[in-house]
Amino acid sequence: DIQMTQSPSFLSASVGDRVTINCKASQNINRYLNWYQQKLGEAPKLLIYNANSLQTGIPSRFSGSGSGTDFTLTISSLQPEDVATYFCLQHNSWYTFGAGTKLELK
Amino acid sequence: EVQLVESGGGLVQPGRSMKLSCAASGFTFSSFPMAWVRQAPTKGLEWVATISTSGGSTYYRDSVKGRFTISRDNAKSTLYLQMNSLRSEDTATYYCTEGYGMDAWGQGASVTVSS
Numbered sequence A: 001d002i003q004m005t006q007s008p009s010f011l012s013a014s015v016g017d018r019v020t021i022n023c024k025a026s027q028n029i030n031r032y033l034n035w036y037q038q039k040l041g042e043a044p045k046l047l048i049y050n051a052n053s054l055q056t057g058i059p060s061r062f063s064g065s066g067s068g069t070d071f072t073l074t075i076s077s078l079q080p081e082d083v084a085t086y087f088c089l090q091h092n093s094w095y096t097f098g099a100g101t102k103l104e105l106k
Numbered sequence B: 001e002v003q004l005v006e007s008g009g010g011l012v013q014p015g016r017s018m019k020l021s022c023a024a025s026g027f028t029f030s031s032f033p034m035a036w037v038r039q040a041p042t043k044g045l046e047w048v049a050t051i052s053t054s055g056g057s058t059y060y061r062d063s064v065k066g067r068f069t070i071s072r073d074n075a076k077s078t079l080y081l082q083m084n085s086l087r088s089e090d091t092a093t094y095y096c097t098e099g100y101g102m103d104a105w106g107q108g109a110s111v112t113v114s115s
Helices: none
Strands: A004-007 A010-013 A019-025 A033-038 A045-049 A062-067 A070-075 A084-090 A101-105 B003-007 B010-012 B018-025 B034-039 B045-051 B058-060 B068-073 B078-083 B092-098 B109-113
Touching: A004 A084, A010 A019, A019 A033, A019 A084, A019 A101, A033 A062, A045 A062, A070 A084, B003 B092, B018 B034, B018 B092, B018 B109, B034 B068, B034 B078, B045 B068, B045 B078, B058 B068, B078 B092
Parallel strands: A010 A101, B010 B109
Antiparallel strands: A004 A019, A019 A070, A033 A045, A033 A084, A062 A070, A084 A101, B003 B018, B018 B078, B034 B045, B034 B092, B045 B058, B068 B078, B092 B109
16 A cells, blocks of 8 residues: 655744645655645645646645655745645555645744 | 535444435536545544446445445436444544545535444
């Protein structure tokens, strides 16, 4: 089974900061990596699919990069509405999720 | 707009059964594989089961094989998860998701297995 190691598990940042969240796969998953945002009490929302493709309707301050085993989600300028938990999903071989990163405002 | 609405959760005793439903709208349901994902309290997300567009192929994680059955009714745009022989470790919020890449998610149905 493919394991996904997500870091950090908790992140505190200020409005306007550049924020990065990482996911590392235990083996090559090509670009089959998605990023999601989940706000309290809401359904998870797809932000980035296939490592670096921005889902329709998602602000351009969100971006994804990486391939193989190492992936990054970047928020270029943190906004108050970005407070949420973020998690990654590999869908190269079945499905495995990262443990999540809780992002809060400093 | 894609909408997925789960229903059927609640409290159930160990060893008993429960059936979850997921009503889909806003897309051509019959054209997309569907899946169930769960999240136990204070734990991470884990994939539970996937069903092909026609329903002819189904896939399960090992821990639910033989106990859970995923199915779909394309005429009703509805996904189901029949859960039998429930265990305390099945306690979780269950989400239905759309597509190979889990593009859209419902808000989840809470299932608590406890005596």
